[in-house]
Amino acid sequence: MSVENSMSLQFLTRHPVDAARVLEQLSPLDVAALFEETPTNVAATALAAMLANSSAACLSVMDPETAAALLDSMPVTNAARIFSLLSQEKQKVLSKELSAKTRKRILRFLSYRALSAGDLMNPNVDMLMENLTVADAIRRIERHRQSVKCEIYIVDKLHRFLGFVDLGNLMTSRQQVRLRDIMGRSLPTVSVHASSESLLNNSSWAGRRRLPVVESDNTLVGILDYERVKEAVDKDYNQNRDPMENLFSLAGLYWLTLVQLLDSMLNIAVVKKGDNS
Numbered sequence: 001m002s003v004e005n006s007m008s009l010q011f012l013t014r015h016p017v018d019a020a021r022v023l024e025q026l027s028p029l030d031v032a033a034l035f036e037e038t039p040t041n042v043a044a045t046a047l048a049a050m051l052a053n054s055s056a057a058c059l060s061v062m063d064p065e066t067a068a069a070l071l072d073s074m075p076v077t078n079a080a081r082i083f084s085l086l087s088q089e090k091q092k093v094l095s096k097e098l099s100a101k102t103r104k105r106i107l108r109f110l111s112y113r114a115l116s117a118g119d120l121m122n123p124n125v126d127m128l129m130e131n132l133t134v135a136d137a138i139r140r141i142e143r144h145r146q147s148v149k150c151e152i153y154i155v156d157k158l159h160r161f162l163g164f165v166d167l168g169n170l171m172t173s174r175q176q177v178r179l180r181d182i183m184g185r186s187l188p189t190v191s192v193h194a195s196s197e198s199l200l201n202n203s204s205w206a207g208r209r210r211l212p213v214v215e216s217d218n219t220l221v222g223i224l225d226y227e228r229v230k231e232a233v234d235k236d237y238n239q240n241r242d243p244m245e246n247l248f249s250l251a252g253l254y255w256l257t258l259v260q261l262l263d264s265m266l267n268i269a270v271v272k273k274g275d276n277s
Contacts, residue, residue: 013042017157020049021129025140028057036066044073047082049157051127056085059094068097076102080109081159081221084123115196120232121213121222127153130162130180134173137165153212153220154183161189161212161220189214190224196233199224 012019023031023046035043035058047055047070059067059082071079071094083091083106095103112118128137137152151164163183173182188204190211204211205226213222 012038012046016045017049019046024050024054025143028061031058032062035070036063040069040073044070048074048078052081052085053124055082060086060090064093064097068094072099072102076105076109080106084110112192115232117190117194117199117213117224118192120228121224123222125153125220125223127155127220128179130154130156130178132179133175134170134177134179135175137170137179154179155220159220160218161214163187187212192221196229199229200233
């Protein structure tokens, strides 16, 4: 696909979502080269429609100035999701090229409260579009050599969470079936703004150790691991615990032990006195 071909440019302009599905199958280098020749507004729309992992891979190999211009030209929600998946080194480079307004909005969008789901989640999540066939899904996993865990999350064209497909179920389903027809829908989600207290008390952990994290409009933004939550909360509790609390706890234990010991000795003495009489 080349923008020198007017039909390609028309396809990108008029059907950005369909174009995104095609671009996701190409190498990041090829997509980057295409976007560098495409009008910024057209490229930004197609890039925002692509799955965030694919968009981030594309920006990672793109000229920083062009990459920043694309982020500047798309909705901040899309820009922030893509930006969060870039390496810290790439983020630093792009931050210098972004407009002050976009940089500020992205950082504000990604500034989640400490120990909230957004703060603890992994933004790199395995997701595929609902209208893909099983054959297409398997080809994409193999082509990009994705290290998929036990399940893949299914989203619509706006990246809103719909359900999930177990990897085993995917591999054994008929090749031409659409993912939306084989996905499970009864998977609980976690709000990106959920506090640590509500996370630990979430009853969904009883059946699962990983839960999808969503924005208020149900956009899938990450994955949350139970062990990560528990570890972070335990660490925070130990760090913020009052040292005097530990001292008083030890003192209380000491006196409790002493009382029990004296009580035992008195009981023994009473028993012996009774025996002697």
